[in-house]
Amino acid sequence: MNFIIGILFSLVVVGIFVLIPWVGVWAFDLRYLFGIIVPYAAVATFIVGIIIRVLGWARSPSPFRIPTTAGQQKSLPWIKQNKIDNPSGTIGVIIRMALEILLFRSLFRNMSLEFRGGAKLAYEWEKWLWIAALAFHYSFLVVLLRHLRFFTEPIPAFVRWIEKLDGLFEIGIAPFAGFAAPGILISGFILIAALTYLFLRRLYISQTRYISLPADYFPLFLIIGIAATGILMRHMGVFMQFIFKVDWFSVQVVNVKELAMGLVTFNPKIPEGIGTIFFIHLFLVSTLIAYFPFSKLVHMAGIFLSPTRNLANNSRTVRHINPWDYPVHVHSYDEYEDEFREKMVEAGLPVEKMPESQTEDGSGTQEEAEKE
Amino acid sequence: MYDGWKIIPGLIIFLILLLFPLWNQAFHPGKAGITPNPELTETAKNAEKCIEPKPFMKTQHMKMLDEWRNEVVRDAERYYKSSEGKEYYKSLQITCLECHSNKSKFCDQCHNYMGVDPFCWDCHIEPKENE
Numbered sequence: 280m281n282f283i284i285g286i287l288f289s290l291v292v293v294g295i296f297v298l299i300p301w302v303g304v305w306a307f308d309l310r311y312l313f314g315i316i317v318p319y320a321a322v323a324t325f326i327v328g329i330i331i332r333v334l335g336w337a338r339s340p341s342p343f344r345i346p347t348t349a350g351q352q353k354s355l356p357w358i359k360q361n362k363i364d365n366p367s368g369t370i371g372v373i374i375r376m377a378l379e380i381l382l383f384r385s386l387f388r389n390m391s392l393e394f395r396g397g398a399k400l401a402y403e404w405e406k407w408l409w410i411a412a413l414a415f416h417y418s419f420l421v422v423l424l425r426h427l428r429f430f431t432e433p434i435p436a437f438v439r440w441i442e443k444l445d446g447l448f449e450i451g452i453a454p455f456a457g458f459a460a461p462g463i464l465i466s467g468f469i470l471i472a473a474l475t476y477l478f479l480r481r482l483y484i485s486q487t488r489y490i491s492l493p494a495d496y497f498p499l500f501l502i503i504g505i506a507a508t509g510i511l512m513r514h515m516g517v518f519m520q521f522i523f524k525v526d527w528f529s530v531q532v533v534n535v536k537e538l539a540m541g542l543v544t545f546n547p548k549i550p551e552g553i554g555t556i557f558f559i560h561l562f563l564v565s566t567l568i569a570y571f572p573f574s575k576l577v578h579m580a581g582i583f584l585s586p587t588r589n590l591a592n593n594s595r596t597v598r599h600i601n602p603w604d605y606p607v608h609v610h611s612y613d614e615y616e617d618e619f620r621e622k623m624v625e626a627g628l629p630v631e632k633m634p635e636s637q638t639e640d641g642s643g644t645q646e647e648a649e650k651e
Numbered sequence: 652m653y654d655g656w657k658i659i660p661g662l663i664i665f666l667i668l669l670l671f672p673l674w675n676q677a678f679h680p681g682k683a684g685i686t687p688n689p690e691l692t693e694t695a696k697n698a699e700k701c702i703e704p705k706p707f708m709k710t711q712h713m714k715m716l717d718e719w720r721n722e723v724v725r726d727a728e729r730y731y732k733s734s735e736g737k738e739y740y741k742s743l744q745i746t747c748l749e750c751h752s753n754k755s756k757f758c759d760q761c762h763n764y765m766g767v768d769p770f771c772w773d774c775h776i777e778p779k780e781n782e
């Protein structure tokens with residue numbers, strides 16, 4: 280697909296997902312729908328979807344161990360084994376999985392193959408994808424954990440610690456008054472920056488541009504939209520009021536927490552004074568949650584089941600029996616010859632075992648053929 | 652199902668973590684419904700109105716204080732004209748806490764609820780609250 284069409288399509292879809300709650304809340308006052316029904320439905324879809332996906336994977340047999348990973352497998356005692364990259368036991372696998380899940384080790388291995396100085400091929404240092412992916416995933420996690428302040432009362436200490444750490448930069452007045460009060464939380468900005476980089480990277484590298492589909496652009500735009508509406512609410516109220524003369528973007532976060540606590544305790548209510556912008560934020564989040572299990576985002580669960588990472592390479596010590604083994608119908612050569620011996624002899628083909636009549640003379644085949 | 656004894660517990664642990672806010676509340680019965688209810692002092696009640704309309708104060712008081720601080724400390728502009736045309740002396744301690752001298756029953760109500768802990772009181776003096 281032409282990448283411009285892919286991008287435009289994803290942009291339009293995200294635009295529609297912004298417009299739906301906008302029109303719904305602003306024009307039709309459907310707060311109950313967008314504040315309660317849609318989030319519940321989205322979470323239910325997520326849970327059911329993830330379970331179905333994972334059980335689906337669990338039903339497919341795991342393949343044979345893959346020994347060709349980047350490291351020496353366990354071999355003779357004087358050959359040094361790479362215990363993490365090619366583990367032969369559970370502990371090694373756990374370390375390999377942890378490094379993969381927490382530090383994206385296979386992305387770290389990314390290199391780019393480039394022509395340098397004429398026709399000479401060279402492997403170039405290429406860690407930007409790894410850095411941006413780490414930045415994106417961890418800032419997303421931090422933002423998510425910080426949002427627990429809306430969903431817990433009293434707020435657990437770890438949420439407050441994360442927020443303290445995240446708010447380390449007190450930039451005071453910059454870049455304009457009202458921006459940094461309440462304080463800047465860096466994770467939200469890293470989130471947007473990393474997503475922007477990941478998007479531009481798709482465009483900039485011709486190969487990734489070629490393979491990128493709307494299914495790749497859409498989640499990027501959706502999450503950018505979520506982070507952007509969040510930052511608008513928290514930091515841009517005064518600035519936007521300066522432009523539009525109306526305060527469209529500040530939300531009364533105390534009331535948002537009332538709404539969130541209502542959802543958590545199954546006692547839903549819609550408090551007064553929550554602006555449309557919040558419902559846009561929430562609707563985009565609901566979209567993301569509901570879309571999650573059916574899209575590439577489900578790699579969150581899939582990573583745990585990746586066979587090149589989670590299977591110890593013990594094929595030399597343990598016998599692995601093909602789990603989907605069924606009695607294979609074999610037809611050995613002996614049986615084959617038994618079945619066709621007469622015909623083979625007639626056709627003059629060599630056979631291992633002569634029919635009874637010819638046993639005393641090895642060249643019987645030839646003669647018999649001549650007789651006829 | 653293959654490796655179900657690993658996959659199913661994994662799924663269950665994930666769902667338990669995911670639904671943390673739901674079961675967390677079971678350890679704090681009755682807390683979920685409590686919403687902050689900032690009390691007004693006599694001084695505030697007599698004044699009837701805050702510096703700006705209430706929705707504005709609720710969402711933007713921190714931005715307003717931020718602006719005041721900059722204007723006072725950097726430009727020595729010490730007076731604020733409200734949208735109603737009233738003049739206020741731009742000061743955290745003298746103006747806000749004149750009317751809202753019950754900090755622990757006013758400011759802190761919301762702040763504890765939302766887990767914000769303004770560090771202003773490292774330097775600015777909290778009002779002495781006598782019951």
Ligand code: HEM
Pocket residue numbers: 419422423425426429461464466467468470505506507508509510512513514530532535539557560561564567
């Ligand atoms: C995928 C999940 C979500 C993401 C990635 C996300 C992202 C963000 C970001 C980046 C901000 C900017 C401020 C900050 O960094 O904290 C923000 C603010 C905000 N979000 Fe979310 N959000 C998510 C889910 C939600 C949900 C479910 C709610 C409903 C309670 C919510 C309500 C808010 C509110 C009220 C603000 C403004 C906070 C303030 O003014 O201090 N968000 N969000």
